[in-house]
Amino acid sequence: MDASTSSNLLFQGSDWNFERISRAYDAIEEIALEELKLDVYPNQLEIISSEQMLDAYSSVGMPLMYQHWSFGKRFVFEEHHYRKGYRGLAYELVINSNPCITYLMEENTMAIQALVTAHASFGHNHFFKNNYLFRRWTDAGAILSYMDFAKKYIARCEERHGTAAVESILDSAHALMDQGVFRYRRPPRLSSEQERERIREKLEYEEQSYNDLWRTLPPSAREGEPDGKDENASERKKALKLPEENLLYFLEKNSLVLEPWQREILRIVRVIAQYFYAQRQTKVMNEGCATFVHYYIMNRLFDLGKIDEGTMLEILQSHSNVVFQPDFDDPRYPGLNPYALGFAMMQDIQRISTEPTSEDEHWFPDFAGTGDWREVMLDAWENHRDESFILQYLSPAVIRRFRLFRLTDDATEPYCEIASIHNERGYQEVRAALARSYDVGVNLPDIQVSDVNMLGDRHLRLQHNVKNGVLLEERSRDETLRHIRRLWGYDVSLVGREAGSERLLYECSAQ
Amino acid sequence: MPNFIDRRLNPKDKSLGNRRRFLKRAREELKRTIKEQVKSGKIADVDDKHSVPMPAKDTSEPSFQNFSGSGQRDFVLPGNKEFTAGDRIPKQGSGGGGKGGGAGTGESEDDFRFVLSREEVLDLFFEDLELPDMVKLNLKEAVAYKPRRAGLTTSGAPSNINVARTMRNSYGRRIALHRPKRKTLETIEAEIDRLESLPSTPENRKRIDALREELEKLERRLKTIPYVDPVDIRFNRFQPQPLPNASAVMFCLMDVSSSMGEREKDLAKRFFVLLHLFLKRRYDRIDIVFIRHTHEAGEVDEETFFYSTQSGGTVVSTALEEMQHIIRERYPSNEWNIYAAQASDGDNIAGDSERCTAMLNEELMHLCQYYAYVEIIDERETEIFGTTENGTSLWRAYCTVADKWPNFQMTRIARPAEIYPVFRRLFSRQPTTTR
Known part of the structure; x- marks a missing residue:
């Protein structure tokens, strides 16, 4: 035992290599699984450089992302702050996928690599795999292939319909990202690869077999509608399943002006918004879990004599910064x-x-x-x-x-x-x-589709349920409405009503 | 054991495409910003990085946001020191210090400035301008060649023999074919000599004969296997490498006689700087030659060119002569792209304008890629002259040149504000008719 105490150390010094990380990983894994009883997705550790980390930042942390100018804007912003030294980069970045991908920065010392492995590859990973929100609302197994599909699909749309057309749809869709999630209803699962392929083929077939003649047919005669207006309204609301909280979903399914590929783009943005919605709701827990896990594991490793005091000091210093x-x-x-x-x-x-x-x-x-x-x-x-x-x-x-x-x-x-x-x-x-x-x-403004008469003027009515009198910022509200107008194609109006009392607080519209 | 992937060698700059899209989107606004910065700052500074504010128009990302100045809101904050329940804190102005909330990030993004690289700045600045005649710039039509080492070859001029490589080949061949060494022959010869000096016995003789035979065999071998064989020889190979003709010389000609005041010179300077910038963007190397003239011309440095005055008459042709002379001496036109910009107030001594025309027509316009003549006139004169053909003697004389040569441009400017439009007109995309 005495002879082996010095070789008991997993590593010494600050340089890392794959062998050392691998040895540390195994030791960490043992504690995580045996002592903390964590249950994790298989891990994939990827070493990246700081430039690549910046890239990952600006594409909202996804390894694959379609191209859009807003990511460029974010990139310019992040890069500026990083280069000026206002802000450091994170040591790691972890992706809720199966296998769970953790990015480790090349510049990290060995101590930090061990720390972030415990933090991300076990703490976050366990949380992603087990938390009910993630389990129910995200699909870790499908997200990477879905992003791959999304990226290729959007690139293809750009080829076919031009960058500007795709960009304008994405702009509008991004504006509604916060309103593009299901909060109460369970969202449909990400369709499997085959199903997506099938849908795409179907869309292509429809595009090919499109016949302009159909458009010239007179609209089916649906005369003699009952004039009981209220009944009519509740009827059509029911048909459209109104009110609808997910604006992107509603527009995707019901907008009359969107082409099939535009609907697919809305869907992509909506899926991504939904994917991140779970993370937004669990920030404290997720980080708390990961931080607790790394703190526990690192202390255990130290107690077992597997890391030396210098390493532990470095870890503690970075831990207390965090x-x-x-x-x-x-x-x-x-x-x-x-x-x-x-x-x-x-x-x-x-x-x-x-x-x-x-x-x-x-x-x-x-x-x-x-x-x-x-x-x-x-x-x-x-x-x-x-x-x-x-x-x-x-x-x-x-x-x-x-x-x-x-x-x-x-x-x-x-x-x-x-x-x-x-x-x-x-x-x-x-x-x-x-x-x-x-x-x-x-805390996000609660805005829902309240009514639309598809057979009449197709005026889309949105309702903002105002809580505690907190109104919307007017300029961005009007701009967002214009985006909805673009996706909907007909008039759009928004009314703010006080939640509970239904008192009208404001009204605005975009023609 | 986790799955490791080393991504460090993956292509970086994944965001470059996004950055480009962003700049394209903000193009109009960035262009305006740059133009304003150029207008207010020194023109020489154009040629550098610029920090620009985050463009607001076209790049806002609206969404429904809660308005922080409305309703009742709740915050939970850490670090209470002296408050007890029921304390009231007066609000100061808009959004006092410790009010929590996530609204911060949106605002800071708007205030933030970022840096455009020099290239990006100039691209914005010169957008949709094109160099008037870029025949020579075109890399395909490069005229100069330069020999460049390109490996070895088995044939060539003796002066290009690569000795080291040749000897290496020869050495290898000699070993492979067992070429006897001079030393072995010498030892055998010495042995024969020694045996011969001994008293002759049959045994001895037999030994000598054997050695003689051996020696003969080796000598034959030595002859058939040369020390350096033609197959060993290697030559350095040189390949003519086309040299992109990417250097330009710009001649700045200016009348510095007393009729050119500070205002005129300032305008001229701005014009020259812009031309210089534009050329610098296209060429790796650019020389500037300043020629000033009164009744006699001389090459001077930039400082003298712009800031010292000289008294005397005005003979424009002297400057053209000087230019001709310098081109002949230093800038052969097959190696250099020659640009000339002349600024003057239009005064010239009687009869000299015709001489200038002749010089341009006969020689200079053949050599120059481009010749720009700007006449700096008084603001009042703009109305008198307008666009008509009449004007100073020099102007009228140059009009005939302009008719004849598409790469000769002339214009009048009176105000700093007019420089940029003029510049654009001079360099605006030309229909590629001639040449």
């Missing part, structure tokens, strides 16, 4: 750091399970003192999103540690009010407010 939370009045304050909050909550769950205080026993009778923090955590990771996770697991201890307080801002008042702070009376409120602020569905 979980740094500046106060609200700090000029560096960028908002609550999901890594910090997530990690603190995970650690807190571990603490409550093993050494609870009486307060914890009062707040978390289910698992306080059971000692089985792994179970609790695995369960939380699997069955929650940020909103419900915070609502259920944020403890007074964490609220105190972050010294969280709740601030209310009423636009009509000349002051902001501190509604509650980290005290006995405030815990519940702070917790509920924080949970609410992570509910993406609530």
